[in-house]
Amino acid sequence: MAKMKIGLVGCGNIASDICIAIREKAIPAEVVALNDIDHAKAEALRGEYELNASILTLDETVAAVDYVAECAVASVVPDVLAAAIRHHVDCLIMSVGGLMAQPALLDEARNNRVHVWIPTGAICGIDGIRAAMQAGLDSVTLTTRKPPRGLAGAPYLLERNIDVEHITELVTVFEGSASEAVKAFPANVNVAAALSLAGIGPDNTRVRIVADPTATTNTHEIHATGPFGEMTTIMRNRPSPRNPKSSYMASLSASAEVAAAAALFSARVK
Numbered sequence: 001m002a003k004m005k006i007g008l009v010g011c012g013n014i015a016s017d018i019c020i021a022i023r024e025k026a027i028p029a030e031v032v033a034l035n036d037i038d039h040a041k042a043e044a045l046r047g048e049y050e051l052n053a054s055i056l057t058l059d060e061t062v063a064a065v066d067y068v069a070e071c072a073v074a075s076v077v078p079d080v081l082a083a084a085i086r087h088h089v090d091c092l093i094m095s096v097g098g099l100m101a102q103p104a105l106l107d108e109a110r111n112n113r114v115h116v117w118i119p120t121g122a123i124c125g126i127d128g129i130r131a132a133m134q135a136g137l138d139s140v141t142l143t144t145r146k147p148p149r150g151l152a153g154a155p156y157l158l159e160r161n162i163d164v165e166h167i168t169e170l171v172t173v174f175e176g177s178a179s180e181a182v183k184a185f186p187a188n189v190n191v192a193a194a195l196s197l198a199g200i201g202p203d204n205t206r207v208r209i210v211a212d213p214t215a216t217t218n219t220h221e222i223h224a225t226g227p228f229g230e231m232t233t234i235m236r237n238r239p240s241p242r243n244p245k246s247s248y249m250a251s252l253s254a255s256a257e258v259a260a261a262a263a264l265f266s267a268r269v270k
């Protein structure tokens with residue numbers, strides 16, 4: 001079976017989980033190129049997973065592979081998309097928030113038949129949102145519940161001197177559009193962005209953020225209405241075994257996208 005050659009941009013937690021999935025799930029793919037702003041991180045990943053991969057610039061990485069997985073930072077997303085278009089390579093974008101300001105590059109990718117894979121991340125129900133969009137949606141609301149310490153340090157709370165760490169009952173700390181939410185709570189950006197891009201866009205998608213002193217996990221609830229009817233989904237996320245700040249489901253969704261892309265690649269070239 002032909003193996004898909006993968007390039008990883010960003011060699012941290014999610015890149016590690018992709019390497020583990022390729023090895024343990026026998027995904028027909030091979031990591032052959034690595035790029036990281038911190039050369040030592042790329043070297044460490046290469047050593048830990050015994051990858052037969054070159055450490056390259058971003059452009060060289062994309063030029064050397066069949067598929068590039070961005071798992072770095074939102075600010076690098078425009079460069080990854082531009083390189084993917086230049087070299088006609090499909091890509092996975094984990095820093096989904098970085099796509100929100102790039103509708104022109106997304107259109108250009110589509111026009112050049114470059115497939116941009118967007119992971120579902122720490123939410124479920126994107127399949128229903130996409131299907132419902134065929135007839136349009138009237139409303140989409142994301143309610144995120146987090147333990148107060150998971151919200152501490154958010155720009156919105158700091159600017160307003162809101163102290164959530166000592167609350168004793170459930171407090172809704174923010175309600176607004178997804179566009180406003182990603183500035184106010186950047187840690188929530190990928191979930192809000194993935195939902196907005198699949199549905200009615202960042203200005204029309206509503207976001208509610210709740211600090212819950214009894215919560216032990218991060219919960220994302222989606223409620224949507226439209227001509228199709230009504231949909232509610234709830235995801236209660238456990239932290240990643242390798243990174244307590246990240247939801248395990250985010251890494252699992254990255255691995256699922258890579259597995260699907262590799263299966264498609266193998267079927268095309270066999």
Ligand SMILES: NC(=O)c1ccc[n+]([C@@H]2O[C@H](COP(=O)([O-])OP(=O)(O)OC[C@H]3O[C@@H](n4cnc5c(N)ncnc54)[C@H](O)[C@@H]3O)[C@@H](O)[C@H]2O)c1
Nearest residue numbers: 010011012013014036037071072073094095121122190250
């Ligand atoms: N879609 C989702 O649901 C979801 C969930 C979790 C994380 N993420 C996003 O995925 C990305 C990776 O997450 P992670 O947990 O692996 O982070 P991490 O911090 O463990 O790893 C990121 C790596 O990227 C490297 N890096 C930073 N800037 C870079 C640049 N300009 N070019 C190349 N490399 C660069 C860092 O040195 C680091 O090695 C983040 O942007 C994060 O927000 C998305």
